[in-house]
Amino acid sequence: MNSNARTNIDIKICGLKTREAVQRAIDLGASHIGFIFFEKSPRNIEPADAAELAELARGRAKIVAVTVNADNDELDEIVALLRPDILQLHGGESAERVLTIKAVYGLPVMKAFSVREAADLEKIDAYVGIADRFLFDAKPPVGSDLPGGNGVSFDWTLMHALDGNVDYMLSGGLNKDNVGEAIAVTRAPGIDISSGVESAPGVKDIGRMEEFFAAVRRATDPAVAAGSRM
Numbered sequence: 001m002n003s004n005a006r007t008n009i010d011i012k013i014c015g016l017k018t019r020e021a022v023q024r025a026i027d028l029g030a031s032h033i034g035f036i037f038f039e040k041s042p043r044n045i046e047p048a049d050a051a052e053l054a055e056l057a058r059g060r061a062k063i064v065a066v067t068v069n070a071d072n073d074e075l076d077e078i079v080a081l082l083r084p085d086i087l088q089l090h091g092g093e094s095a096e097r098v099l100t101i102k103a104v105y106g107l108p109v110m111k112a113f114s115v116r117e118a119a120d121l122e123k124i125d126a127y128v129g130i131a132d133r134f135l136f137d138a139k140p141p142v143g144s145d146l147p148g149g150n151g152v153s154f155d156w157t158l159m160h161a162l163d164g165n166v167d168y169m170l171s172g173g174l175n176k177d178n179v180g181e182a183i184a185v186t187r188a189p190g191i192d193i194s195s196g197v198e199s200a201p202g203v204k205d206i207g208r209m210e211e212f213f214a215a216v217r218r219a220t221d222p223a224v225a226a227g228s229r230m
């Protein structure tokens with residue numbers, strides 16, 4: 001068995017900026033790779049640079065463009081250069097704006113929501129049937145400039161209230177030590193990580209990526225958990 005084969009859960013590695021990190025994420029079995037287009041982020045990347053990196057992944061993992069309340073000009077440039085498979089909208093985009101973006105670009109949209117309490121999950125109601133997938137992240141800590149990539153988690157048991165038909169990725173503060181519990185508690189169909197596989201803000205760490213994928217495999221593949229060599 002290829003120990004780096006895809007897991008039965010989607011894994012998105014977000015905020016990639018180097019060839020080495022993209023290549024390793026793909027080899028480890030990432031289903032999605034994310035590029036951040038947000039100037040204040042330490043993971044911010046120019047669309048042309050992301051486009052070059054994306055060619056290492058095209059056809060092997062879904063290429064995700066992460067934007068925050070981007071206007072049409074910004075989206076035009078990102079879509080033209082990167083040719084993403086998915087647009088992740090990580091700001092306060094309305095359901096109407098999501099509809100417009102889908103119509104203009106003809107791409108699936110993953111709409112991010114920040115979660116702290118049960119009522120936060122109800123905010124997706126207006127987007128069900130419009131967004132193709134959701135991403136549930138933690139609320140940013142007070143004072144943070146970033147709507148995502150803050151390395152903080154939320155109460156995963158809140159996900160028990162979610163309609164089982166809603167497709168989503170679980171995000172926020174995941175790392176090798178807590179991802180097994182996060183999957184066990186939520187049964188999330190996908191997980192997303194950024195700072196938990198970094199050695200410093202914006203700097204992906206290959207060793208941490210390897211440890212993270214190994215932890216996901218232990219949590220999702222009974223044979224790996226049992227130490228099988230098959």
Ligand SMILES: O=C(O)c1ccccc1NCC(=O)[C@H](O)[C@H](O)COP(=O)(O)O
Binds near residue numbers: 171173
């Ligand atoms: O990661 C960023 O810097 C970022 C900036 C602006 C908007 C979104 C951003 N990240 C989006 C993601 O999908 C992250 O992977 C997600 O927030 C989880 O981050 P982390 O808690 O560090 O694993």
